[in-house]
Amino acid sequence: MKRFAIGVAAAAVALGLAAPAAADPDTAFTNELNTYGIYGQKDYNAWIGKISCKRIATGVDADAFEAAQFVHAQLEKDTTTDQAWKFLAAGLRTYCPDKLPILDQAR
Template sequence: MKLLGIATATLTAAAIGLAAPAHADVDTDFANTLHTFGIYGQRDYNAWIAKLACKRLRNGVDTTAQASATFVGNQLDRKLSDQHAWQFLGLGIATYCPDQQHVLQSAVDQQN
């Protein structure tokens, strides 16, 4: 799958995450949005993976969106696609670390 298509889907996921109404439980909202992408799993685990992905980006462990999506994909159910990993990452960044949005934008810019 081409990175541009995946990155575009990721930015779409991020936009959906940002457009969601605010609730008291961000982790539940995150899980509910993941379900719309066909990504299931324990709510707390999925939130932990997203928060860990943010920490890895902030600390420079993952320096690109591709590296971060690979990390996320390795944590998810093996039946899920690369697109799911990118959707998870996009939503995770939008939800837990919007200051890292530039990482996703860089992936799109590299394809243009």
């Protein structure tokens, strides 16, 4: 009985310390943007990423160039074109990976 109680306690501790099954995509997106020197409000940046996906899906942005231009216009004035493209790529990877081929078409 004592071994059973120890086993149950060990299992409870292991479950309590286990990492969540799925990380918050908005946090992961923010962390990736930070590696590119892109900062700002987490929710706002996530909105830009998600709305970019919707604009591509609905044809508002016909190609990656238009999507990157939209993203660039939403970011701070000192954001570079390279950062806008990195933002777009990160957004597609995070929120709509099925739209990633639009980047290949831009090459």
